[in-house]
Amino acid sequence: MLNLLIIGAGPAGLKAAIAAAEQGLNVKVIDEFPKVGGRLLGQLHQEPNGEWWNGMEMGEKLHQKAIRAGVDIQCEVSVVDISQSVSGWTVYTSQGMIEARKLLLATGATETPIPIPGWTLPGVMSIGAAQVMGNVHRVKPGNTCVIIGANVLSMAIANELRLCGIKVKEIVLPAVGPISKDAGIPEKVLASLMKLTHLAPTVILRQAGKLGKFINPSFAIKYFPRRGIKLFGIPIRLKTAAVEIMGEDHVTGVQTVTISSDGKVIPGSEKVTEADFVCIAGGLAPMSELASIVGCSFKYVQELGGHVPVHNERMQTNVPNLFVAGNITGVESAKVAMAQGKVAGLAIASEWKGKRQEIELALTTAMEEVRKTRAEALIQFQPGISEARDTVYHQFTLDELRMKQEVSVS
Amino acid sequence: MSDEKTIICRCEEVSLKTINDTVYQYSCSSREVKLRTRAGMGYCGGRTCRHVIDTIVADLNQKVITDDIQLSYRPPVRPITFGALGGVYHENESC
């Protein structure tokens, strides 16, 4: 039987596999995608120091290192169910059943859509789907596009699409409403961009971040030009909102309106921007389905993207022999996911070997590394992540105490 | 107006209007919305729309989203064949 099964061959899963295998554990990694690397595969952006972050190369590096460490990796295997057995875990997949003593869920994050009329037309896709088509499969999703949703992710991917030879006509906001919420209010969008961009991947975003220290966003948005500002030649129009995606059997364009700083529609401002595909960037949420099935308790933390399985800094959940790492614990950058993966791998190895001092020491260093990586993160999807993480760890301690009490009472 | 044209659950073709009306009529949770309208119960198992349903319902009820997951996850979490479900591949049979 396997010592450790890891679900998800993204940066978190691969790093964990390497760390655990290097400690002598017998490790297998499975993933439903045909290629190893998870979300790394699509990533390509420039860092403030001018270096490019090439996710595909990083994924390949980790893949090779895992193989050298003796990890067995299998792709195109979907996990559909998990149950606890006497000796550990039984994992049911599209390719049969796998048994393991310890289990690590590193399933990443999923995108959340912003439904608007016409979003079910062929040619409408999530921003991540466009990234995968262009950067992973090397297929142009179309020639001209409009992106709905202005956030760090959509801006980074807009530039990647441009590099694929696609004309990104504009980045606009979703119309204000119960689903888009703050993502539809120009003032709020600018505020969040300003807060997040102190280390942003582009000059303009960094400038906005610097300004944000001195200028109140509600003041700045008044001076934000109606026609938008340009980033790599792509207009970012925070005062334009998409109300409907047009087309009969395929996208032909997007109907937009001009909006005020608080999202109100300016009458008579309707316009159609032609495009042959449309990307919706609604944000990311931790993919917690498997954690839910095995009975983890959850905490809803908006800064982390939604419901996350309660865990401690060792990446241990409150279900014995079950660990989590990467974006399933909260949406953050690939570098943080890698650092968390290493922690999980070492924590599992330490448990396996009876908390030997040298592994515990390495684990402490690895936990330190997570905090450092987080503080220096180039891409932060939300402000206030460190504080949000502390509330999750605190919940873990509370749950643990409660469980101990229940055991002593019964 | 456009609520009728805004599809929330693509698999079961449930519109925003249907969800709004259901919440107004029964002042109910997202779980009840799911049971009454089939939103989130289609082929994809709610993988696309579950967060949206939670957001809409919390907003209409003027409540915050709680720690407990309202729209529970049920295995199988991916669409699979009856063969795989029935154990065609079990006992490490090669396929």
Ligand SMILES: Cc1cc2nc3c(=O)[nH]c(=O)nc-3n(C[C@H](O)[C@H](O)[C@H](O)COP(=O)(O)OP(=O)(O)OC[C@H]3O[C@@H](n4cnc5c(N)ncnc54)[C@H](O)[C@@H]3O)c2cc1C
């Ligand atoms: C669209 C998108 C774009 C992003 N762009 C960036 C970016 O530019 N820069 C950046 O730093 N971060 C980006 N991120 C954040 C990204 O999630 C992290 O960078 C990082 O990839 C997270 O690593 P992970 O290992 O936790 O998960 P992932 O890299 O997402 O890997 C999880 C893996 O688990 C597999 N999996 C999930 N469920 C199952 C199952 N049931 N059965 C089998 N396999 C399963 C998936 O196929 C996937 O390969 C992006 C995220 C998304 C969704």
